[in-house]
Structures are given as structure tokens and as C-alpha cells.
Amino acid sequence: MPPAALLASLLLQAAPVDADTRSWWATTTILSSDTMEGRDVGSAGHERAARLVAARLAKAGVQPKGDAGGWFQSVPMEDMTIARATIGVGGRPLRFLHDLYAAPGQVPAAIDAPLAYRGYCRPGEIGDVRGRIVICHGSRRTDMPSPADRIAALRKAGAEGLITIADPGFTVEPPRWPFAYSRAVRLRGSPVVPASLPQMTLRADALATVLAGSGRDAAALIAAGSAGRPLPAFDLTTRFTAQFAMTHRSLSASNVIGIxxxxxxxxxxxxxxxxxxxxxxxxxxxxxxxxxYNGTLDDAAYVALLVRLAERRGGKGFRRPVLFAIVTGEEKGLLGTHWFLKHPTIPLSRMAANINLDQLRPIFPLELMTVHALDATTLGDDARAVAESMGIAVQADPEPERNLLRRSDHWPFLQAGVPATSFVFGYRPGSDSERIYRRWYVTGYHTPKDDPKQTIDWKAAADFNRFFYALVERVADQDAAPAWKPDGKARLGL
Known part of the structure; x- marks a missing residue:
């Protein structure tokens, strides 16, 4: 038995898990094992995982529908990475990716400028900041300036750049440190849009290093900013210095497409x-x-669920065709899906709906489920009917400020006019489920802790898998194709 499959067996043997869930998790464990190297775009591990998925789909009776009649659709990309950075404030070092983050294309190769602190950076409180790097508290409250508002105001005031304090008060999705790396990946041939103002992000705990010797209480400023209380404006005598070494490369990664x-x-x-x-x-x-960064729940588990669906069917079709699109580049900006929709292997006009699997965390009981675009298309009605038949309540997104609707692969389908949906495990405010969910977003999301050894609620996992199987069967077999509701596109801002 391969080591990954052995691990899956050991993890499951003490749990009351049905055979279907065991099979799903065994595939999940293989796809997110160390041998797959975290499946980063352009990596050998990603392509190994793609070949494994294609082989499993083929064995299950799915037919290839990629480029030139094969399984794969090559997605060409360009990668720009900040490979090294040296950063200091008044001679005190800041650790890149741990204390301060900058994205390629958003900063020049070198910065040397004095600092200013301007609270929330409302236009009326900025004053004279010409030639200065301005520190702003990045509050996500609706009554505060948006990131675009801050940038516009600072440009108008002549600032040299912006350092945004990642707001620990945004508890619905708290800031996560360290960053894995600093990369900007785009589809090859797409334009590079330079930042209108150099931009960086500061860890709240690192503000004390920035303000050392100024007489200012960093902890008090962070607490006030997180609570939305008034903040002062002041200039610093210290200078911010940074040097960024960037690398560029071309790469490609595979979508796996079958029908x-x-x-x-x-x-x-x-x-x-x-x-x-x-x-x-x-x-x-x-x-x-x-x-x-193994990416077990994000998103190996739900690639595995598509494989498991195919295996359960054993080559037996539904009334409608079902296209399996295992896409790449989601973590870099939904690149694989954008490429697929620009270069579809079946005409876009023949795509009746998209059901997307991502953002799913089976780590607490599945009693409530968020359904993206719930009231925009009839897919929401289908999801509600299946879920409620299982005793699962459904809801529209209760936290639109997180922008989850636009952060996964259903969104480009919606933009292209295809009815689409996706799901999130929901929770009641103040419940143990919410506590578990919030903790995972701090400790597990986009970290090495998202691996096969993490704690899973096996009943919740099995419940969602059964929901998904039933939903696909309903949508693929019912008489009427999925459709937009009269005000559906307007509800989504399309």
C-alpha cells in the first residue's frame, strides 16, 4: 500500500465512516500527500496529480475532452516573484512575509522615504504627506475608506507609498501570517497593470517595531483602529527602506477535462x-x-469528490452530459477557469450550468449551508430542495464583506452568463461550529496545517458528499435546464 493510502487507512480505521467516504478520503490523501508537492502551478507535483486524476476518470468511464482530443488543456502563465527582500525602519529590520508583505508589481525595486501615520487615511485627515510612505489602518468597516479610497486620497496628497495595517479587528476573516510567498501569476499575454501607488501590508504586531522610539503606543493604536475609534495623525522622523529582488519566468499547468x-x-x-x-x-x-502547503481541503478533497462521483457512475451517463473540469490556477486568480472559458472544449452555448466545489470545510456538523447565488438562478432552488430533504438548512451568504462569491471558479461562469453555484459550510453565530470555522481560517487556511492529518467531522463530510451526488443527479436528470431568475444577474451585480 502506498504511504499516502496507508495514512488514509490509519486515520479512518477508528472512525465510523462508510465505504464511500473512505474511498473519497483515500483519494484526497493521495492528492494532498507530500509526493504531490502541494500541487503548485508549474510544479512537477501538480502535473503528477493531473495525470492521476485523468487516469482515474478514464478508468471510471469518463471520456477525454481536453485539447486535441486528450485529457489536458495547457494553461500558459507568466510568473513574477519577489525572491528576496531587505526591509528596515530606522535601522530596525522587518521580516518580509512575516511582518510585511508586498506583491510583485506593487512596489519598485528600492524604497527610501520618511514615514507618516494617518489613522484611517480619510481624505480630510491626510494633510501634507508629499514624499512620505503613509501608514493607514486597514479597517474593513463599511463606514471607513475602502482600499481604493485610500489609494486615491494618498495619490492626490502626493504620498510616496502606502503601508496598510492588516486589521485584526476584521474577525470574520482575520489576517493570516506569514504569507507563503510573494508571487503574481497571470495568463500569458495578458497585460501587466502597474500599481498606481506602491502598496505594502503590515502585520499589526509589527507596528511596535515601526514606531519604536516615537513615544507612540502601538498596541493602543491597533486596539483603537480595530474598534473603529478615533485615531491620531502624526509624522515620524525615521525612514522606511526596502530592496526587492524580483524574478520572472514562463510556465504552464494543466486543466483536466473529461465528459x-x-x-x-x-x-x-x-x-x-x-x-x-x-x-x-x-x-x-x-x-x-x-x-x-498540502492543500487537503483546499481543494484536493473536492477534486477527489469529482473523481468519486465518476467512479460511482461507472460510465453510466445522466440524461444531460456532465463535463468534469478539474481546473488549475485558482489560487493565482481563477486562471484555469478564465482560460477554459476563453478556449472552451465544448461551445459555451452548450454549458447549461456550473456546480463548483471549493471553500468547503467538513470540520463541524453540516446543519446549515451557504449557497452562493442562492436566489439568482434555479440552481439555488435545486440546492435548497436537496439540502432540506436531508435536514440541512440553506442561506444566502451572511458575510458578503468577505467577497467569497467572487473568489472561486463559479464566478467566471456567472460572468459568462452560465448559471452557477458553490457552497460553504454554515454555522449559527456564537456556536461551536463558528468557533471551529474561525480558528481554521487562522491556523489552516493557506497554511501547511491544511494536510491529511487534520481533524475531520466524518459525518459532515459524508453528508455533504451525499448532498452533492443528489444535486448533480437532480440537475442533470430533471426536465428543465437550470435558468437565471428575472432579477438574478442584477442581484449579483452582473
């Missing part, structure tokens, strides 16, 4: 597209000595 043909010729032009993203973060900044 399970439908059984009703009259519905042949109404394919249901199932998506999950194969890529992860790969190798990055170590956390507790571990530098491999």
Missing part, C-alpha cells in the same frame, strides 16, 4: 459543468518547521 456523455439526445446541448481546482500553494514560508 460523461448524456443519455438523452434532446438534452445533448445542455452540459452540466462540474469544477474543482487542482492547484494549491506548493512550497512556501515554513510554519512550525513545515514548509509544504
Amino acid at each position: 460523461l456523455p448524456g443519455t438523452n439526445p434532446a438534452l445533448a446541448d445542455q452540459a452540466i459543468v462540474l469544477t474543482a481546482h487542482l492547484d494549491g500553494y506548493g512550497r512556501g514560508t515554513p510554519v512550525d518547521g513545515d514548509g509544504l
Whole structure:
């Protein structure tokens, strides 16, 4: 037995898990094992995972539908990385990715400028900041300036750059440190849009280093900013210095595309597209000595669920065709899906719907489920009917400020006019489920802790998998194709 499969067996043997869930988790464990290297775009591990998925789909009776009649669709990309950085304030060092983050293309190769602190950086409180790097508290409150507002105001005031304090008061999705790396990946040939103002992000705990010797109480400023209380404005005598060394390379990564043909010729032009993203973060900044970001729940588990669906069908089609699109580059900006929709292997007009699997965390009971675009298309009605038949309540996104609707692969389908949906495990405010969820977003999301050894609620996992199987069957077999509701696109801002 391969080591990854052995690990899966050991993890499951003491749990009351049904055979289907065991099979799903065994595949999950293999896809997110160390041998897959975290499945970063451009890595050998990613392509190994792609070949494994294609082989499993082929064995299950799915037919290839990638480029030139094969399984794969090559997605060409350009990668720009800040490989090294040296940063200091008044001679005191700041650790890149731990204390301060900057993205490639958002900073010049070198910075040397005095600092100013301007609270929330409202236009009326900025004053004279010409030639200065301005520190702003990045509050996510609705009554505070947005990131675009801050940048516009600072440009108008002649600032040299912006350092945004990542707001620890944004508890619905707290800032996570360290960053795995600093990379900007785009589709090859797409334009590079330079930042209108150099921008960086500061860890709240690092403000004390920045303000050392100024007589200012960094902890008090962070507490006030997180609570939305008034903040002062002041200039600093120290200078901010930074040097960034950047690298560039071309790379490619594979979408895996296959189709399970439908059984009703009259519905042949109404394919249901199932998506999950194969890529992860790969190798990055170590956390507790571990530098491999396995990406077990994000999103190996739900690539594995698509594989498991195909295996359960054993080549037997639904009434409508089902297109399996295991996409790449989601973590770099939904790149694989954008490429697929620009270069579809079946006409876009033949895509009746998209059901996307991502953002799923089976780590507490599944009693409530957020359904993206719940009231925009009839897919929401289908999801509600299946969920409620299982005793699962559904809700629209209760935290739109997190922008989850636009952060996964269903969004480009919605933009292209295809009814689409995706799901999040929901929780009641103040419940143990919320506590577990919030903690995972601090300790597990996009960190090496998202690996096969983490704690799973096996019943919740099995419940969602059964929900998904039933939803696909309902949508692919019912008489009416999914459709937009009259005000659906307006509800989503499309």
C-alpha cells in the first residue's frame, strides 16, 4: 500500500465512516500527500496529480475532452516573484512575509522615504504627506475608506507609498501570517497593470517595531483602529527602506477535462459543468518547521469528490452530459477557469450550468449551508430542495464583506452568463461550529496545517458528499435546464 493510502487507512480505521467516504478520503490523501508537492502551478507535483486524476476518470468511464482530443488543456502563465527582500525602519529590520508583505508589481525595486501615520487615511485627515510612505489602518468597516479610497486620497496628497495595517479587528476573516510567498501569476499575454501607488501590508504586531522610539503606543493604536475609534495623525522622523529582488519566468499547468456523455439526445446541448481546482500553494514560508502547503481541503478533497462521483457512475451517463473540469490556477486568480472559458472544449452555448466545489470545510456538523447565488438562478432552488430533504438548512451568504462569491471558479461562469453555484459550510453565530470555522481560517487556511492529518467531522463530510451526488443527479436528470431568475444577474451585480 502506498504511504499516502496507508495514512488514509490509519486515520479512518477508528472512525465510523462508510465505504464511500473512505474511498473519497483515500483519494484526497493521495492528492494532498507530500509526493504531490502541494500541487503548485508549474510544479512537477501538480502535473503528477493531473495525470492521476485523468487516469482515474478514464478508468471510471469518463471520456477525454481536453485539447486535441486528450485529457489536458495547457494553461500558459507568466510568473513574477519577489525572491528576496531587505526591509528596515530606522535601522530596525522587518521580516518580509512575516511582518510585511508586498506583491510583485506593487512596489519598485528600492524604497527610501520618511514615514507618516494617518489613522484611517480619510481624505480630510491626510494633510501634507508629499514624499512620505503613509501608514493607514486597514479597517474593513463599511463606514471607513475602502482600499481604493485610500489609494486615491494618498495619490492626490502626493504620498510616496502606502503601508496598510492588516486589521485584526476584521474577525470574520482575520489576517493570516506569514504569507507563503510573494508571487503574481497571470495568463500569458495578458497585460501587466502597474500599481498606481506602491502598496505594502503590515502585520499589526509589527507596528511596535515601526514606531519604536516615537513615544507612540502601538498596541493602543491597533486596539483603537480595530474598534473603529478615533485615531491620531502624526509624522515620524525615521525612514522606511526596502530592496526587492524580483524574478520572472514562463510556465504552464494543466486543466483536466473529461465528459460523461448524456443519455438523452434532446438534452445533448445542455452540459452540466462540474469544477474543482487542482492547484494549491506548493512550497512556501515554513510554519512550525513545515514548509509544504498540502492543500487537503483546499481543494484536493473536492477534486477527489469529482473523481468519486465518476467512479460511482461507472460510465453510466445522466440524461444531460456532465463535463468534469478539474481546473488549475485558482489560487493565482481563477486562471484555469478564465482560460477554459476563453478556449472552451465544448461551445459555451452548450454549458447549461456550473456546480463548483471549493471553500468547503467538513470540520463541524453540516446543519446549515451557504449557497452562493442562492436566489439568482434555479440552481439555488435545486440546492435548497436537496439540502432540506436531508435536514440541512440553506442561506444566502451572511458575510458578503468577505467577497467569497467572487473568489472561486463559479464566478467566471456567472460572468459568462452560465448559471452557477458553490457552497460553504454554515454555522449559527456564537456556536461551536463558528468557533471551529474561525480558528481554521487562522491556523489552516493557506497554511501547511491544511494536510491529511487534520481533524475531520466524518459525518459532515459524508453528508455533504451525499448532498452533492443528489444535486448533480437532480440537475442533470430533471426536465428543465437550470435558468437565471428575472432579477438574478442584477442581484449579483452582473
